[in-house]
Each structure stands twice: as C-alpha cells, then as structure tokens.
Amino acid sequence: MKLHPFLRKDITHTHTLKTAPDQAKQSRIRFKAYTSRAAAVVCALLLTSACSQERQPESTVLSATQVDTTAATSPALPDSMATPPDTVATVPAASEDVTTAPEADTAAYAYPGPKPLPGAILPQKRVIAFYGNLLSKRMGILGELPQEEVLQKLDEEVANWTKADPSTPVQPALHAIVVTAQGHPSAGGKYRLRMTNKMIDDVLAMAKKRNAIVFLDLQIGQSTLQEELPELEEYLKLPQVHLGIDAEFSMKNGGVPGRRVGTYDAEDINYASRYLADLTKEHNLPPKLLIVHRFTQKMITNTQNIKLRPEVQIVMHMDGWGGPTLKRDTYRRYIKNEPVQFTGFKLFYKNDIKRPPNRLMTPQEVLALNPKPLYIQYQ
Secondary structure, eight states: OOOOHHHHHHHIIIIIITHHHHHHHHHHHHOTTOOHHHHHHHHHHTOEEGGGTTOOOGGGGOOGGGSOTTSOOOOOOOTTSOOOOOEEOOOOOSOOOOOOSSSOOGGGOOSSSSOOOTTOOTTTSEEEEEEEOTTOSSSOHHHHSOHHHHHHHHHHHHHHHHHHOTTSOEEEEEEEEEEEEOSSOTGGGOSEEEOOHHHHHHHHHHHHTTTOEEEEEEOOBTSOHHHHGGGGHHHHTSTTEEEEEEGGGBOTTOOOBTTBOOOEEHHHHHHHHHHHHHHHHHHTOOOEEEEEEESSSTTEEOGGGOEEBTTEEEEEEEOEESOHHHHHHHHIIIIISSOOSEEEEEEOTTGGGSSTTOSOOOHHHHHTSSSOOSEEEEO
C-alpha cells in the first residue's frame, strides 16, 4: 500500500507509533502478569499498513493538469463472456517444495484452485518486486533512488533470494502505484489521482532492462475497480503486465483515504479476476498475477467466496510493517488463516527497522513462514 504525505503520517501515528505504545503501557498497569507473548499478540493487532512507509507519494502535489485521466478508453469486457469453471478458495494442504521446472509439476501440485496453465509464473518461480512510484521519493524504493541505482539494488536482492532458495528461480519485478489515493476529493470527487501514461511507460522501459515483469497498483479512493480497470486495459493486455489492488484505500463505504482502513469484498476481487481472465482469453496471454494487499481482518471480507480461475493467480499479500514478531503474527492471522491461493510478504527498508531489533527480516526468516511466500515486495 502507499499513500501521501499527511495521510501516511495520520496512519503511522494512529495505528502504530501512538496506539501500540499506549496500549502496552496501559496493559502493564492493568495486568501484573503480563507476558511477553501477550505483548507480541497485542502489537501484532496494531501492525501498521505497509503503506505507512511514507507512501504518501509526492504525487499529492501534482496538479490535475499533470495527470492524464484518459490513459486508456477501452471498455471492460462484458460479464457475459464465457469463463472457465471456477473454484472456491480453500485452505491448502501442508506447503511443499516448489518445482524448478519451466512448467509446474501438476502431479505434485498442492495449492488451492486450478493447476497452472502454460506460462504461469507461480509456483515454479518466486517474484521479487520493488514497489513505489517514480514521481515520489517517499512511497517506496522504486522512486527513492535514481533508476540505475534501483536496478542495481534489485539485482542484489535477486541474488540474496537465489542464494537463500536455489531451488526456486527468481522473477524480478517492478510494482508501480499508478492510481494514488488522495486526502481531498480531487478530480471527479473520487479521492484518487491517476498517473500519466508516460510514468507507466517509463516503468515498462526500466523493467525491460532486467527482463522484469510489471505490476500496476491501484489505490482507488472512492472510485471503483469497474471504473479504473478499463483505463489501464491497453497496458494489462501486455503479457508482462500484472495487477495489484490495495484494499486499504478502497473507501467503498465512504470516507477519506488514510483516516481509516478501507476494504474489498470477495465480489470486488472476483470482478478484477474475471476482468483479467477475459483479457487473457481474448488476447491469448499467459496467466496474470493479481496481488491483493492485506494487513487486517476487515480489509478483505468473505474470502471463502473468492473464485479461482486458471487464467489468474491470486496472491494474498501481507502488507504490514514492524519488527519480525509483529510481521510473523500478522502473516499468520490474516494470510495463513485465509491464504486463498498463493501468499506474499512485504519488507520495508525504513519502517521495519524503526523498532527493536531494528533490522529487516532475512530471506531465510521469510522462507521459514508457512506457507512460504512466493511474492516478496520491498518498499
């Protein structure tokens, strides 16, 4: 997730910097038998959104004239288009080692949903993605450094993960926020700002230098996926372009992004999945990846109703920051307990080191999670 200057500050202080310490202090007064384990659980519930890493893009200072709101005008494909049989998400069996073969070993396939189609990325590869916005130094690593330095750092992380798990090839990726939530109504009163086509083109050109795939991430504010996805259709028709949707800034029940955490229902995720599936069939594309950000229970509702399709691989992505204990607990509560299909994990270069032990989790520590995340995002 990712927001804008004053919004990120609101989330950071409300959910993490202020609330966790206060509650911990009160708990020590009320309970003399307070244990360290209980403290970890309480803190985990307060784990801040991944966005809080000052995702407040500097794009908040962009004027409406700087943004092309007509990126793509192709309409969404009709719901009446034929779709393959769907399956409802279920909790997978114990995690197994992934294959290194070009195509998935379907005989040993242990993930929920349909077996992978030819060209599918998961589970035979692990995606290592750099997240952010090229127009902001505060929304993530993608825009924080000059492009060549970003790519060099991505090379280093790819090498680290290759060393940590030699059996799983690494697929580098750039994950760009192309619709950013806003703290004011903005054009159309939707509390969101669309990035220009040029920014997306720049990300694609940057990714090409490393044979990286690209994710277009949406913080829709008071808009809808039905309104935003058609605007990106020309890009989503490209075989190397995939989608991310950030529930934190989906204010479908009203409200200003950043003042409270938003939500998506299974119905919203099913719409995005169906939209991508229709594109893959119409244009003969390899399966798409759909990244769904999550760090609280209410961010995603009715996960049991999420439909899994052979053309789309869904990743439930743990998007909260904090120390290793907090992050592990949040992953267990909201990702392991409701994994849907595949799982992801975010690491924050800045926010994760703010508290003891003041360091990032290592690839080895992340690989110890169950199920093992196959999508890793650095912000």
